[in-house]
Amino acid sequence: MIKENYCLANAMFCIRGKTMQLEQKKLLLYVITSREYLRGKSLPDAIEQALKGGATMVRFREKNRSLPSLMDDAKAIQKLCKAYQVPFVVDDDIAMALNMDADGVHLGQDDMKPKHAILSLGPNKIVGSSVHNEEEAFLSISSGAHYLDCGCLYSSISAVNNVLITKEKLEAVCKMANVPVIGNGGVNLSNVEELKDTGICGISVARGVLDCDDVEAATRALREKVESLWG
Numbered sequence: 001m002i003k004e005n006y007c008l009a010n011a012m013f014c015i016r017g018k019t020m021q022l023e024q025k026k027l028l029l030y031v032i033t034s035r036e037y038l039r040g041k042s043l044p045d046a047i048e049q050a051l052k053g054g055a056t057m058v059r060f061r062e063k064n065r066s067l068p069s070l071m072d073d074a075k076a077i078q079k080l081c082k083a084y085q086v087p088f089v090v091d092d093d094i095a096m097a098l099n100m101d102a103d104g105v106h107l108g109q110d111d112m113k114p115k116h117a118i119l120s121l122g123p124n125k126i127v128g129s130s131v132h133n134e135e136e137a138f139l140s141i142s143s144g145a146h147y148l149d150c151g152c153l154y155s156s157i158s159a160v161n162n163v164l165i166t167k168e169k170l171e172a173v174c175k176m177a178n179v180p181v182i183g184n185g186g187v188n189l190s191n192v193e194e195l196k197d198t199g200i201c202g203i204s205v206a207r208g209v210l211d212c213d214d215v216e217a218a219t220r221a222l223r224e225k226v227e228s229l230w231g
Helices: 002-016 043-053 067-083 094-100 114-121 134-142 167-176 215-230
Strands: 029-032 057-060 088-091 104-107 126-131 147-150 181-184 202-205
Touching: 029 215, 043 057, 043 067, 043 215, 057 067, 067 088, 067 094, 088 094, 094 104, 094 114, 104 114, 114 126, 126 134, 134 147, 134 167, 147 167, 167 181, 202 215
Parallel strands: 029 057, 029 202, 057 088, 088 104, 104 126, 126 147, 147 181, 181 202
Antiparallel strands: none
16 A cells, blocks of 8 residues: 555656756765764864765764854865765755755654755755655655665664664665665664665765774775675
């Protein structure tokens, strides 16, 4: 029933028009900012190292920060992403994404619906959605999400609410989705190969690359691995 409802809703959405075309390869190694793992580095410096190492997309997710310092870091990272031709999306904050003219926004299940974000940002901006199961995936895609970030796959202190899902659940989401799906939550170089045949096209990481003395080298090693799996 979910699949039938999904197909009907998706067909209806296509009639309304969906102009955003996200290159799947941009989701191969998607890095999420997180100050907890910087080891004395500034956030822009750490993200620049990740970009040098092969990050393909960056999500700016910084909670509980004063606006001036938050915006300074966001603008610096956005500038770096433009230089490396990597999409820069903002977590949750539509107003911030609009103010910065970010490439898009990423939404959780408790945030506004993707269709409302698309109306606010315009049809050429990226709108992603965090999901944990088929029902959430169905609702997010029906509302216009351009990609899904599915997890949490492994224990992760940075994952919001840390809801663990099985690999089988991830496979089920991938099977029913007609938009790209990436896996998240504690994914790193030692366990990423376990996700090879799930149907995802990449991974999102924070600690997996940022919690390292040499962020560039860590990112490069993970990029080479995911390239061999889904590139």
